[in-house]
Amino acid sequence: MLQLNGFTCIRDGEPLFVPVDTVINAGDVVQIAGPNGAGKTTLLRSLCGLFDSCEGEILWQGKPIMRAKHEFLAQLLYLGHHPGVKKSLTARENLEWFAGVNGEACALDVESVLAKVGLDGYADIHCHQMSAGQHRRVGLARLHFDASPLWILDEPFTAIDKQGVERLEAKIQEHAAMGGTVILTTHQALSFSHYRTIDLIKYTEAFDGVTHV
Amino acid sequence: MIVAFRHKGELANPLIFFLMVVVFIPLGISPEKAVLTVLAPGMIWVIALLATLLSLDGLFRSDFDDGSLEQMLLSPQPLPWLVLTKIVAHWLMTGIPLMLLTPLLGTMLYLPAEGYLPLMISLLIGTGSMSLIGSIGAALTVGLRKGGLILSLVVMPLYVPVLIFGASAVNEAVQGFAYTGQIAILGAMFVSALVLAPFAVAGALRISVNT
Numbered sequence: 001m002l003q004l005n006g007f008t009c010i011r012d013g014e015p016l017f018v019p020v021d022t023v024i025n026a027g028d029v030v031q032i033a034g035p036n037g038a039g040k041t042t043l044l045r046s047l048c049g050l051f052d053s054c055e056g057e058i059l060w061q062g063k064p065i066m067r068a069k070h071e072f073l074a075q076l077l078y079l080g081h082h083p084g085v086k087k088s089l090t091a092r093e094n095l096e097w098f099a100g101v102n103g104e105a106c107a108l109d110v111e112s113v114l115a116k117v118g119l120d121g122y123a124d125i126h127c128h129q130m131s132a133g134q135h136r137r138v139g140l141a142r143l144h145f146d147a148s149p150l151w152i153l154d155e156p157f158t159a160i161d162k163q164g165v166e167r168l169e170a171k172i173q174e175h176a177a178m179g180g181t182v183i184l185t186t187h188q189a190l191s192f193s194h195y196r197t198i199d200l201i202k203y204t205e206a207f208d209g210v211t212h213v
Numbered sequence: 214m215i216v217a218f219r220h221k222g223e224l225a226n227p228l229i230f231f232l233m234v235v236v237f238i239p240l241g242i243s244p245e246k247a248v249l250t251v252l253a254p255g256m257i258w259v260i261a262l263l264a265t266l267l268s269l270d271g272l273f274r275s276d277f278d279d280g281s282l283e284q285m286l287l288s289p290q291p292l293p294w295l296v297l298t299k300i301v302a303h304w305l306m307t308g309i310p311l312m313l314l315t316p317l318l319g320t321m322l323y324l325p326a327e328g329y330l331p332l333m334i335s336l337l338i339g340t341g342s343m344s345l346i347g348s349i350g351a352a353l354t355v356g357l358r359k360g361g362l363i364l365s366l367v368v369m370p371l372y373v374p375v376l377i378f379g380a381s382a383v384n385e386a387v388q389g390f391a392y393t394g395q396i397a398i399l400g401a402m403f404v405s406a407l408v409l410a411p412f413a414v415a416g417a418l419r420i421s422v423n424t
Binding site for chain 1 (some may be wrong): 276278279280281283284285286287288291295371422423424
């Protein structure tokens with residue numbers, strides 16, 4: 001599905017991490033790990049095509065992502081460090097915006113989607129009145145109505161309470177079981193077992209070799 | 214597909230700026246009718262331009278900060294379209310209210326009666342061009358921490374033609390000449406900006422986010 005060949009990101013003329021070679025298939029859950037500053041977020045952003053100062057190639061179903069951009073984007077759900085939730089809008093409006101921008105057929109049932117992330121009754125509350133965790137949950141609610149098979153999640157567990165983490169892990173497993181792919185960064189170990197970890201090694205700390213996963 | 218961009222809280226800011234400057238002009242220069250009548254067309258246009266400039270910095274700033282901009286870039290919808298909806302929203306929030314305020318301001322500055330219609334028409338088209346052109350600057354500078362000053366420097370020269378033709382349309386009308394020529398040129402600028410700006414903005418946003 002997604003293939004990285006000797007892939008690394010370049011910042012200030014230096015590779016960020018030791019080049020990665022890997023194949024990510026449908027049904028995989030992949031955790032990107034590594035120390036702060038190793039380039040986890042940058043790697044995720046370049047997987048989405050938001051960052052293009054890179055070496056090596058990323059192939060999506062055999063084609064470079066830049067070449068197959070439209071099909072790629074239609075299948076992608078990216079949840080960044082900033083989840084893209086507008087504080088001046090209510091939870092409902094935020095979700096409708098996401099659905100609109102992603103061109104989902106608007107059979108969006110906001111109430112039930114929010115109930116799934118534990119925010120029932122918050123549909124018409126402005127997001128600036130919410131706590132950091134609730135804010136984050138509004139972003140995560142997208143996972144419950146977006147049909148894209150490829151999820152790229154940057155630190156999805158930050159600011160989420162224990163119960164929320166369990167729910168999110170269950171959702172990730174369910175998605176993988178249905179043939180979806182999840183690529184995420186997080187520092188904590190996931191509670192389920194069938195996932196694999198790509199450890200990014202800072203380039204400045206290891207000058208030779210290629211990480212094979 | 215309609216993307217609703219609502220609840221823009223900064224709506225009042227440029228309008229109040231606009232109103233204040235117009236109130237201060239008679240106090241600072243002279244309340245004489247003869248003086249103000251001469252100044253009015255150009256003054257109103259200059260202030261409208263500055264008010265638009267003031268509002269531009271916020272156009273993509275909040276989207277950039279909260280991550281919505283990335284989501285727009287990753288949307289399967291064509292980016293120039295999404296950008297155009299943002300620009301139209303900006304214009305509806307600044308250009309149109311400015312235009313609607315002008316009759317009041319014209320009265321305060323003793324604008325001759327013949328000047329009102331051309332002033333409103335030229336502002337209607339002109340603010341549209343200014344939103345479009347300005348959004349290119351806003352998109353280029355959104356990634357910078359303090360982009361406001363550079364934004365003004367980038368956009369200002371591009372506003373000059375709009376200002377010249379806009380103000381001259383009103384002046385011609387006040388002096389009793391035909392002003393359709395200037396309006397036609399403003400219209401031409403608007404249409405070319407409408408066609409080209411969304412693509413320029415889309416490209417500029419891709420560069421700005423690529424950090």
